[in-house]
Structures are given as structure tokens and as C-alpha cells.
Amino acid sequence: MKTIIDDIRARFSVEWEHEQRADLAQIGVAPGTVVPLLTWMKLHTPFVQLNHLSVVDWLEDGEFQLTYLLTDPHGHRSLMVCTRIPREEATMESVHELWPQAVTYEQEINEMFGIHFPGSPRQGVPFILEGWDDLPPMRRDFDTVAYMHAHHPSRPGREHVDPRVYVGKVFGERGYLHDDD
Amino acid sequence: MTTTETLRRRVQLWFGPQHPGITGNMSVQAWLEGDTLTQGITHVGYLHRAFEKLMERRKFIQSFPIVCRICVPEPDTNEYLLAAALEELSGLDREVPEKALWIRTLVLEMSRLAAMLQVLGGHVGSMGLGVVPNWTYTLRDYVLDRFEELTGARVYHMYTVFGGVRRDLPEGFAERMETEVLAKIEAKLPVIDNAIFDSSVFRKRAIGVGVVPEEWADEMGISGPVVRAMGIPRDTRKDFPYLKYPELDFEVVTTTGSDIYARAWIRRQEIAQSVDLIRQILRRMPTEGPYCAKLPNMLTWTIPPGQTYVRAEASRGEMGYYVVTDGSDKMRRVHVRGPSYVHGVSLLERLIPGTNIADLSPLMVSLQTCPPEIER
Amino acid sequence: MEKRKLPVLPVAAPPEGSRPHAPLGEGCFLGEEELPKAPALKEALATIKNWFRAQSLWVMAYGTGCGAIELRPLTTARFDMERFGMAMRPTPRQSNVLIVSGYLATKSLKRVIRAYEQMPSPKWIVGLGSCTINGGMYWDSYNTINRLDLYLPVDVYIAGCMPRPEALIEGFKYLMERVKKGEANGWHHYLENLDWYKANQKKLITDWNLPDYNW
Numbered sequence: 001m002k003t004i005i006d007d008i009r010a011r012f013s014v015e016w017e018h019e020q021r022a023d024l025a026q027i028g029v030a031p032g033t034v035v036p037l038l039t040w041m042k043l044h045t046p047f048v049q050l051n052h053l054s055v056v057d058w059l060e061d062g063e064f065q066l067t068y069l070l071t072d073p074h075g076h077r078s079l080m081v082c083t084r085i086p087r088e089e090a091t092m093e094s095v096h097e098l099w100p101q102a103v104t105y106e107q108e109i110n111e112m113f114g115i116h117f118p119g120s121p122r123q124g125v126p127f128i129l130e131g132w133d134d135l136p137p138m139r140r141d142f143d144t145v146a147y148m149h150a151h152h153p154s155r156p157g158r159e160h161v162d163p164r165v166y167v168g169k170v171f172g173e174r175g176y177l178h179d180d181d
Numbered sequence: 182m183t184t185t186e187t188l189r190r191r192v193q194l195w196f197g198p199q200h201p202g203i204t205g206n207m208s209v210q211a212w213l214e215g216d217t218l219t220q221g222i223t224h225v226g227y228l229h230r231a232f233e234k235l236m237e238r239r240k241f242i243q244s245f246p247i248v249c250r251i252c253v254p255e256p257d258t259n260e261y262l263l264a265a266a267l268e269e270l271s272g273l274d275r276e277v278p279e280k281a282l283w284i285r286t287l288v289l290e291m292s293r294l295a296a297m298l299q300v301l302g303g304h305v306g307s308m309g310l311g312v313v314p315n316w317t318y319t320l321r322d323y324v325l326d327r328f329e330e331l332t333g334a335r336v337y338h339m340y341t342v343f344g345g346v347r348r349d350l351p352e353g354f355a356e357r358m359e360t361e362v363l364a365k366i367e368a369k370l371p372v373i374d375n376a377i378f379d380s381s382v383f384r385k386r387a388i389g390v391g392v393v394p395e396e397w398a399d400e401m402g403i404s405g406p407v408v409r410a411m412g413i414p415r416d417t418r419k420d421f422p423y424l425k426y427p428e429l430d431f432e433v434v435t436t437t438g439s440d441i442y443a444r445a446w447i448r449r450q451e452i453a454q455s456v457d458l459i460r461q462i463l464r465r466m467p468t469e470g471p472y473c474a475k476l477p478n479m480l481t482w483t484i485p486p487g488q489t490y491v492r493a494e495a496s497r498g499e500m501g502y503y504v505v506t507d508g509s510d511k512m513r514r515v516h517v518r519g520p521s522y523v524h525g526v527s528l529l530e531r532l533i534p535g536t537n538i539a540d541l542s543p544l545m546v547s548l549q550t551c552p553p554e555i556e557r
Numbered sequence: 558m559e560k561r562k563l564p565v566l567p568v569a570a571p572p573e574g575s576r577p578h579a580p581l582g583e584g585c586f587l588g589e590e591e592l593p594k595a596p597a598l599k600e601a602l603a604t605i606k607n608w609f610r611a612q613s614l615w616v617m618a619y620g621t622g623c624g625a626i627e628l629r630p631l632t633t634a635r636f637d638m639e640r641f642g643m644a645m646r647p648t649p650r651q652s653n654v655l656i657v658s659g660y661l662a663t664k665s666l667k668r669v670i671r672a673y674e675q676m677p678s679p680k681w682i683v684g685l686g687s688c689t690i691n692g693g694m695y696w697d698s699y700n701t702i703n704r705l706d707l708y709l710p711v712d713v714y715i716a717g718c719m720p721r722p723e724a725l726i727e728g729f730k731y732l733m734e735r736v737k738k739g740e741a742n743g744w745h746h747y748l749e750n751l752d753w754y755k756a757n758q759k760k761l762i763t764d765w766n767l768p769d770y771n772w
Contacts, residue, residue, distance in 0.1 A: 020489050021269070023421060049402045051490075054516040056505050067503065069490055073399055076420040080490065101401050101527035128226035128556045129700070130664040131764030137234060137699055144234055147699040151761060154703045155691040167480070198665070199619040199672050201647035206620055206665060227665040228622065231698045238697065247694060253623040318633045336626060336719050553623070 001025045001077060004045060012037050026080040031066075034083050035093045038068060042098050046072040047079055050095070053105040055113050059140040062087045064115060068095070085115075094120035112138035191219065194538075198227050202307055202542030207525070207552035209545075213538060221533035221541075223526045229556040236515050241267055241343070242479040244512065249337050251517055252554050254299055257292040258495040259502075259517070260341040261285055265423070266491045266504040266515075271484040273344055276474040281345030283466045286425040288331070288340060289493065290462065294455040295324040296496035297448050298366075300549050304445045305377050307542040308386055313376050316369060323362045330354065345473030355463040363456050370453065377445065387442035391532055391544040395439065401527060404520050405498025406451070407548060409435045410443035417494035429461050441540075441547040451496075483510045497521060497549040519554030526555060603739065610653075610679060611736040614729065617652035617676065618645040621669055622659025624685040624719050636722045641729060649675040654732075657709070659719070660688035660701040666708060667762050673709055674771040680744045681732060684711040685725070687718045694718065707757045710743030 005017055005025060015028040029037060041047045047070040056065040061084075068081040085092055094117040096102045106117040107127045114136035117123055126132070135142040148154075197208030206227040212220045232251055236244045248263045249256035268274035302317030325335045330351055332338040340347050377383055395411045397403060408415045414433040418426040434450040436443050476482075484506040492501040498520030507513040529548060536544060616638075620628070631638045632645060646652040649672045661669060673682065684705050687693035692703035705711050712735065715728035735741040747754055751770070759765050 020487075024490060026488065048399045050400075051402055051501065052503065052516065052518040052522075054503050054514070054518075056488075056514040067488070069501075069503070071402070073402075073415060073420075078490065080488070082488075099400060100531070101523050104522065104526045126226075128229045128664075130226060130667070131762065133763060134699075137231065140237070142699075144231065144238070144699040145697045148697050148703070151699070152692070152701070152703040153707060154696065158691055158696065198668050199617070199649070201618045201645075205625075206622070227662055227668070228660075229662050229664070229700050230660060230695045231700050235695070235698055250623060250694070253626045314629075315633045318630055319635050322630055322633070322635055335721060336623075 011040065023077040024080065026082060028082045031083045031085050031092065034081060035095060037081065038095055038098060041070060046075050049073050050099040050102060053102060055109050055115065057140045064090050064113065066092060090115040092117055094118065096120045112136055114139065196541060204545045204550045205552040211533065216538050218533050218536045218538055218541065221530055223529055225552050225556045228553045232557045233515055236512055240510050241482060245342060246339050249339055251557060252519065252551050255292045255296040255495055256337050257288045257341060258493050258500050261289055262491050262493055262500060262502040264341050264343050266489055266502045267484060268343055269489050269491065270487045270504065270506050273474065277345055278471045278474060280467050280470045280472050282424050283462060284346045284350065284472060285341055287459065287462045290455050290458050291324055291328065293496045294452060295321045297452050297455065300546065301445065301448045301452065303546045304543065305383055307546045308383060313373060316373060320366050320369060323365055327358055327362055344476050349472045358459065358463060363459060366456055384442065386543065387440060387445065389440050390540050391441045391547060393439050402523050403528060406444050406447040407498065407524060409433065410447050411439040412437045417492050417499045421492055423493060429458055431458055441543050444547040481510065483508060495520065497551060517554060517557050519551065521551045521554050524548040525550035607737050607739050611733040612642045614643045614654045615646045615652045616643055616654045616656055617649055617672065618647055619672060621657050621661060621665055624658030627719055627722050627725060628656065628658065631722050631725060636726065643729060652676055653680045654683060655680065656683045656685055657689055657705055659686040660693065660695050661705065662700050663761055666702060670709065670758060671767055671771050678744050681712040681741050682709055682743055683728060683732060684714040685720060687716055690714050690716060708754065710747040712741040712743045
């Protein structure tokens with residue numbers, strides 16, 4: 001794992017690195033570095049497989065984190081490439097020409113987070129939702145409970161109980177759960 | 182316009198969501214020329230429940246009842262993966278007792294067996310041979326009976342939690358497993374072999390149909406029986422060892438051909454392998470010791486910031502969980518990467534052109550498309 | 558023969574809090590005008606009709622949700638639903654029971670409505686699992702409905718997540734009893750309150766592109 005990160009460091013600027021497990025390392029790069037880095041990795045290293053592409057919404061920082069997970073299917077190890085892009089008008093370069101299945105990931109991210117991948121086919125084509133006219137639902141500022149109250153009427157009689165209060169009422173102040181404090 | 186051109190009109194056809202041959206609630210929008218499919222687009226979203234969004238709103242322990250619902254035939258992989266990811270991020274993984282690891286391995290293998298039996302029946306059921314699914318579903322029911330004994334539920338077990346499992350093995354579980362499940366499956370397997378692999382109908386319809394080229398394996402990330410049917414010995418249990426699999430004695434089953442027949446054959450072999458693995462696990466399982474670590478208070482438990490990706494071998498292929506925590510008592514993000522995400526959308530759409538319309542349903546079964554894990 | 562029209566009945570929204578389909582009093586809906594005038598004979602014929610209907614519940618094989626996994630074991634020899642005269646049918650045109658097996662995403666709801674309306678009357682809906690009753694574990698999801706009976710008339714609910722095959726059999730037996738007594742009139746209620754149901758459906762499904770009734 002160390003050698004491949006050193007190789008990457010020699011060619012690209014890496015913002016941070018972290019070894020999570022013996023078979024999983026994580027690096028952070030600038031958004032512009034991602035596609036050259038992934039292209040190089042697919043062509044010149046054993047990390048040829050794009051396992052998944054995911055987005056984390058860091059609402060407080062105003063940023064989206066994109067995570068590409070590359071796997072070396074013969075050496076049995078993985079590398080997570082993370083990058084952060086601004087949340088406003090989020091746009092990212094597409095990798096669908098390197099991996100055909102990235103089209104689906106990018107289509108879903110476009111729908112669920114509103115990140116645009118120029119050039120990727122099926123951008124703007126609904127994948128999971130139908131007739132959706134609200135914020136992209138996986139964004140953290142989209143409130144699913146408010147949406148539920150507005151669109152899906154509930155049957156009366158459903159009570160909401162704070163578990164801490166409930167456990168305290170039934171089992172005494174300390175609660176019955178294992179708690180050393 | 183000549184007659185041939187008239188006949189070559191493209192007909193659009195929706196295959197599903199209400200269709201007896203579709204694997205779950207999904208649909209394929211297909212275009213036909215004659216009875217040959219020229220193009221297909223997978224449509225999902227009929228089962229979208231927003232698991233990932235809901236888990237961002239729930240405490241760690243509250244995520245458990247939700248997570249097993251992501252794949253109905255095989256819920257335990259999801260439970261284990263969520264537990265494994267959160268244990269890794271919180272450092273609890275060093276405290277999981279030995280016995281819990283063995284029970285988890287047992288549960289994973291049992292759920293693989295149940296799902297494998299179901300899909301082997303589906304292979305021939307989708308071709309109109311209805312008797313084999315009746316047998317395999319009954320055999321699967323026997324596995325579910327043992328699940329019920331162990332966990333209290335037939336389908337959704339909610340059994341694997343952080344730090345171990347919820348309950349110890351009952352008294353006499355191993356004997357009942359042997360006599361009421363494994364022996365019955367082994368007795369039935371030769372009959373099933375006869376009905377499937379010696380059936381001329383199945384051979385004619387399965388050999389050479391739905392061939393996945395070997396060069397797609399690496400770039401698309403194909404896994405599970407689909408990749409092992411190409412002759413590539415790729416199995417997460419061997420490649421990225423987890424739980425007690427490194428201590429168990431098994432070989433990765435491979436074959437060549439990469440068609441529907443080869444994939445059915447792999448599943449048939451893996452049923453036998455699962456039976457053998459369950460025997461090994463029950464033999465080597467420690468009888469004494471705790472089955473769950475001492476857990477922190479689940480109502481106030483927080484996990485330090487971090488991100489990880491854990492994977493396990495489901496019956497369909499490699500299943501992975503990407504979990505991000507931010508130091509609070511809820512997950513920041515959880516992304517479920519099911520094997521069907523690649524198999525059911527990108528791979529299926531690439532395989533459809535040139536397929537006969539009658540082969541679409543067997544093809545989807547052989548890829549073991551599970552729509553809930555595509556859309557979560 | 559003249560084509561039967563939808564009955565033109567005064568449509569009123571069910572009052573708040575009432576059960577959406579209270580028994581209608583008249584047990585047998587189909588073909589009243591063809592029945593003999595004598596009340597006793599009419600009643601006897603209705604009883605026979607309902608008895609026949611209860612013995613041949615044909616279930617549409619549409620796995621709308623995860624509960625569908627417990628439907629397949631029902632057809633095997635272990636639970637054997639054919640002993641109750643029930644069978645799985647592949648198309649809506651041949652079936653008269655629609656099992657909504659769990660949560661319904663809005664995208665799915667549209668297809669279920671279409672499939673339900675294509676089924677020939679008399680037809681019944683079985684709501685399977687807690688999520689059809691009050692949203693169950695997905696109560697706060699933006700994409701699943703919380704109450705099925707706002708959109709389609711449900712005759713029997715089977716609670717649980719997920720209900721065991723024995724619970725399903727129990728539910729079906731209850732449905733049979735109600736059909737025999739002429740109480741399972743959800744389909745009748747659907748036609749009577751079509752405007753109310755359609756308004757609910759269209760409120761949720763914004764890109765409504767179905768005909769008003771799918772024959």
C-alpha cells in the first residue's frame with residue numbers, strides 16, 4: 001500500500017493520506033487531480049476496478065465530498081480517493097469513459113445530490129424518483145420528515161417516545177442498558 | 182418499403198414491474214426486432230425507501246432494524262456489514278468475543294445457503310419448470326426454521342448487533358441443523374441435479390445464452406457467481422478474509438462457459454459448499470464464552486470521525502458498505518454498494534442486445550438481480 | 558349486449574375519522590337488475606354468488622414490496638394455499654385479489670393503481686405488513702406512503718413485519734369470511750368514491766399521466 005501511495009505522490013499532489021486497514025488506504029486530492037489520477041491508475045497500476053462512487057454532504061463546510069473506491073482485484077487491496085467540491089453549483093468531471101458503470105453512479109448522484117457531471121450520458125434522466133420537484137433528497141438540508149408531513153398523511157394514533165425518557169420511566173433513572181457512568 | 186424492413190420494425194415493450202418473470206419490483210424497457218431484443222434500459226425506484234437518508238436520522242442502534250431490509254432474501258449480510266463498519270470505526274472490533282465471530286460466520290453462511298436455494302429454483306422456474314422451485318423453496322424453509330429458532334424471526338432476523346450477536350445458540354441446535362436441514366438438502370441435491378442439469382430443455386435454453394465476456398470482469402467490478410462462472414476464482418471470503426473464513430477449509434468453485442448454465446452450476450456447487458461450511462462451523466464452534474461484548478450505552482454512544490469501506494460475500498457477489506461518521510451519535514453517510522448495482526443495471530443493459538425475449542427472464546435470474554439494493 | 562357503465566352515484570368525501578369503507582348494506586353489487594325481484598330468492602342467489610367468490614380467490618403475482626418473499630412459500634406443499642382455492646395468476650386480467658406486500662413507493666403506487674383498476678370486479682385488496690397500515694418503519698421516508706387506504710380500498714390488513722405465512726393464511730381466511738358475508742365491498746366503495754380516491758392519488762402523484770380509470 002505504501003509503495004502505491006509513494007508512486008502517486010511522485011506524480012500528483014496529495015493533500016492527505018490515511019491507512020485505515022492493511023488492505024484499505026485513503027488519500028485526499030484536489031478536484032482537478034481526480035480524473036488524471038484515476039486515468040493513470042487505471043492504465044498503469046493494478047487498481048483497475050471502480051468499486052463505487054459515493055458522495056458525502058458536509059453541509060457545515062459548504063462542500064460535497066466525492067469518494068472513489070478503486071480496487072486491485074488481483075492484489076486484494078483498495079484505495080479510496082476523496083475530493084471536496086463546493087456545494088454551490090456543484091460540478092465534477094465525469095469518469096464514465098474509464099468505467100462504463102460509472103454512468104449509473106453519476107446518474108444517481110445527479111438525481112440524489114444535484115451534482116452535475118458534464119458529458120456523462122443520462123444526466124438529468126430520472127433514475128429512482130419520478131415526478132420529483134423538491135430539493136435533491138439526499139442533501140442534508142432536505143428535511144424528509146417535513147416532506148412526509150406535507151405529502152404522506154399518517155394514521156392518527158402514532159406516538160413518539162423519547163427513548164431516554166421511556167427507559168428512565170420504566171427501568172428507573174439509570175436505565176437498564178450497560179452504562180458505566 | 183420491403184417486407185423485411187416492415188418486419189424489422191422496432192417494437193417497444195415494458196418488461197415489468199408487474200410481470201411474473203421479473204426479479205422483484207423493477208422493470209426493463211426493451212426494444213424488439215422480431216423476437217430479439219435490440220436495446221434495454223433498466224428502470225428501478227419502485228422500492229426506493231431512502232434507507233441511507235433514514236439512517237442519517239437514526240442512532241446507531243436504531244439503524245439495525247432498517248438495514249436488514251435492504252435485501253430481502255439475504256438480510257444478514259447487511260447486518261454484519263453495518264456492525265463491522267461501525268465496530269471498525271469505534272474500535273469495538275477488538276472486543277468482539279470469539280464465539281460471536283463463529284456465530285456470525287454461521288449466520289452469514291446460512292443466509293447464503295437460503296438465498297442460493299431460492300435462486301437455483303428460480304433458474305428453472307423462469308424457464309417454466311415449476312417443480313424444482315417448489316423443492317428448493319421447501320428446503321429454504323427448513324433453513325428459515327433454524328433461523329427462527331436462533332433469532333426468533335423467519336425473514337428479517339435483526340440478530341447481528343455491534344459487539345456480537347443478540348442471543349446464544351440454543352441447546353441441541355447443531356443436531357437439529359444436521360438432521361432437519363443439511364441431511365435433507367444433501368438427500369435432495371441429486372434429484373435437483375437430475376431435474377436441472379440433465380434436463381434437455383434447461384441445457385438447450387441455458388448453454389451459450391447470456392455469455393459475459395471475461396474482459397468485462399475487472400473493469401466493471403463483476404463479482405459473485407457471475408465472475409466465478411468465467412473461471413476467475415474471485416471470492417471476497419478468500420480475497421478479503423473476514424470473520425472466521427480464513428480458518429475454514431473450502432475452495433472457490435469455478436467453472437467455464439460464463440453462460441446461464443455455468444452460473445446455475447456454480448450455485449449448485451456452492452449449496453454443497455455451504456452445507457459443508459456450516460458443518461465445519463458447528464463442529465468448531467466454542468461451546469463456552471460470551472456471545473456479545475460489553476456495549477456502551479446505545480442512547481449516548483458516539484463514534485469518532487472516520488470513514489471506511491467493508492465488504493462481504495453475499496450470494497449475489499460482493500456487498501460493500503461505505504460508512505462515514507462525524508463524531509456524533511448518528512452516521513454522517515452510509516452508502517450501500519450491492520452487487521446488483523453493477524449486475525442489474527450496467528451489465529444487464531450490455532447483455533440485452535441480441536438476447537431472445539424469452540431468455541430475458543432466465544438471464545435476470547442468473548445475474549440474481551435484487552432491485553432493493555440498487556435503489557436502497 | 559350493452560356495455561355496463563360505471564354507476565353514477567352521489568360522491569361524498571368520507572367524513573374525517575370514519576372508516577373509509579363501511580359495509581354498504583347491500584351484500585351483492587354485481588347484476589342487481591338481472592336478479593329476480595323476489596327478495597328471498599335475491600338474497601339466496603347473492604349468498605350463493607358470494608360463496609363461489611370466496612372459494613376462488615386468485616392472487617395477482619405482483620411483488621410490490623418485500624412481503625412478496627413470504628408469498629412464494631405459500632404456494633409450496635408446506636403451506637399450500639391451493640387448498641383454499643387460491644392460486645397465483647400472472648396478469649391483472651385473471652386475478653381478483655391484489656396483495657400490496659408492504660410499503661409502496663410513490664412510483665410503485667402509480668403502477669399498483671393501474672394494475673388494480675385493470676382487474677375485473679369483484680376484486681379485493683389485502684394490505685400486507687405494518688407499512689401499509691401506518692408507514693411502519695419507513696414512516697418518515699419521503700418516498701413511501703403511510704396509509705394505503707387513502708389511495709386504494711383495503712379489505713383486509715395483515716399486520717407484522719413481515720407476517721409469517723400462517724398469518725397470511727389467517728388473513729386470507731378472514732377475507733373469505735368477509736366475502737361470504739358480502740362485507741368485503743372495497744371495490745364497490747372505490748367506484749362510489751372514485752373522485753375522493755382520485756383526488757388523493759393525484760395529490761401525491763404529481764406527474765399524473767394515466768387515464769381516469771384504466772379499464
